Amino acid sequence: MQSLINISSAKVVTKGKQVFESLNFNWEKSQNWAIIGTSGADMTAFIETIRGNSVIPTGEIVRPFAKGYTGEKTSSGEINSFRDLIAYVSQRYEIRNKSNQQNFYFQQRFNSSESNDTATVREYLLEVNPKVSGPWTLKNVSELLHLEHLLDKSVLLLSNGETRRLALGLGLMRQPRIYLMDQPMTGLDVKSRAEFGEILKVVISKGVQVLLTTSANEIPEGITHVAKLSGKGIEKSWEVADFHLTAKHEQKLSYDWELLDSLLPKRPNENDEVIRLENLSIKYGEKQILKNLNWEVGSGERWLLKGANGSGKSTLISLLIGENPQAYSQNLWLFGRKRGTGESIWDVKRPTGFVAPELSRFFPANQTCRKVILSGLFDTMGLFKKVSAEQENLAREWMTLFHLEAVENIPINRLSLENQRWTLLARALIKQPKLLILDEASQGMDEFQRRLFKETVQQICERSAITLVYVSHYAEDVPEAVGKVMELD
Known part of the structure; x- marks a missing residue:
């Protein structure tokens, strides 16, 4: 042949x-x-x-x-x-x-x-x-x-x-x-x-x-x-x-969970309202993306957001993270405050950590793993100011947790895909957010890394009162802590 x-x-x-x-x-x-x-x-x-x-x-x-x-x-x-x-x-x-x-x-x-x-x-x-x-x-x-x-x-x-x-x-x-x-x-x-x-x-x-x-x-x-x-x-x-499915790659699914515990926010679950949507509708031109959507998320709840490609998940998330200008015309409350009542975009971003695989494409070419993680403290797409010794130490602890020390000075666009994902997760968590939104956040990882990511999110939920919105097309990637489902048509 x-x-x-x-x-x-x-x-x-x-x-x-x-x-x-x-x-x-x-x-x-x-x-x-x-x-x-x-x-x-x-x-x-x-x-x-x-x-x-x-x-x-x-x-x-x-x-x-x-x-x-x-x-x-x-x-x-x-x-x-x-x-x-x-x-x-x-x-x-x-x-x-x-x-x-x-x-x-x-x-x-x-x-x-x-x-x-x-x-x-x-x-x-x-x-x-x-x-x-x-x-x-x-x-x-x-x-x-x-x-x-x-x-x-x-x-x-x-x-x-x-x-x-x-x-x-x-x-x-x-x-x-x-x-x-x-x-x-x-x-x-x-x-x-x-x-x-x-x-x-x-x-x-x-x-x-x-x-x-x-x-x-x-x-x-x-x-x-x-x-x-x-x-x-x-x-x-x-x-x-x-070909028959080989046994799953058995490696120990573990980071230093005690170190993770020390880095997570120690807030009691106050049952406050985190997200509320009332009859929310979004259109681009003649195309209806979301229509009459109602949703309430309380503090400490863990939700799976699901729906087919094109169902509006990315648009909904853009409203929750303060990136969509249509939020001001909607009945949308974040952390008990209606959008468009005098808050700044930074007020919206500060309590929210966000990870999506495409985020890595929007950082300037000089932004290293370390700088990207530190940028989470300022909600900017890159680090553009001097940081304190305390902030440097905090970033170093997150790099130690996710085994990123060896790549701390490598630009994010040159990192392996799995290290990009851990870098973005550290960036989202370094500021101890009240709300964590993970949008296909383990995308591109191999099977072992995906299972480790899932276990890491599970540990985050067990060790904090953080509110979670988790997006995945793969049921096997969803942590056990996720107990509620919002499905978009």
Whole structure:
């Protein structure tokens, strides 16, 4: 059978660190792979190795799939690369404005009057300039990924799940022969995850070979082979029909819970009102996002906020964290005070800690792990003032708790995804908030890290009177302490 990519006895180094001792992998035509493992960083490093972004001091990687293309282009004097035939969707998808600058601030997502400098979904898809011809058009890509109703919408205003589908579409518009996807189902609701397998089968039917990283219990349809990674390399591989779920990675789910206990607020549960909505309705143009919504959250309550992609969860959260200007026209009370009665945005933000995976994209490039954590004391997207020795020590304790000391001076956009999530959680908690809102906060973590995150949130609930609003599409990620549910249609 024809080999597409072959890796032989490769020692692999990424960012100066060895990730694989002896990596062997042979990808043959008609095979479509799911890569699983206990480390999200290792799975990303595996994909980067295929893309040619790792150093291989010993061993080799060859890419026969591109030999004909690169030979033809070279003989005609054209600049070329095997990368011309590859599409890649990472978890770090970014949005840029029409000036090609990623200079957005978080509130712009909810202030539609400020989105004019951002391309629409249609413009974004048509900007792709493929190096080769292929079957993918704006029409069939938008139909396959259910983007038709979004084509004229600013990409800045897309929900997390919609942005993920757009990222998949951008990859298809490259007309790839090989499509690499790093955790592509992250951020998709239950229905969308089920549909992903059908999408994958259509992509494969057009002659595209697929390799994706995923969790062991989410192998989508269309995948033919599964490989499990470890620090040495490929630990084991299966044909998908022979693959059975391996035992969960048994590592001790524990941080220093006594240190956590000392850092959390010591407030009695006063049964005060934290959130109250009365007939809240939000529209963008003619599109109704939320309609006649009523909800009351008392102090110390723990709620699951759920709903399909596009149901309005992000919009509702934007109202709760003071980022949506429509709050002033609504019957919305936070901590017993109605919005629009003279409070500042900082009055709203001060008692609330917030974590969402996309937050990491809005910090300036010079903001390190340490600075991002300290910025939580001032509710700013970055640290812009001198801090006291006491505040420095507080940040150091949070970094010690979440094992972030080794990365404290690394910019947040260069941290691994799991360390980004712990950094953002420390940022939300450092000011001892009354209300903690976690919006898909463990997204992008590997299975062990997700379970550790869940246990950490459970411990936070057990050791404090903090009020929690928890958003997740994964029932297994919801801590036991969460006892109430608010579901949006």
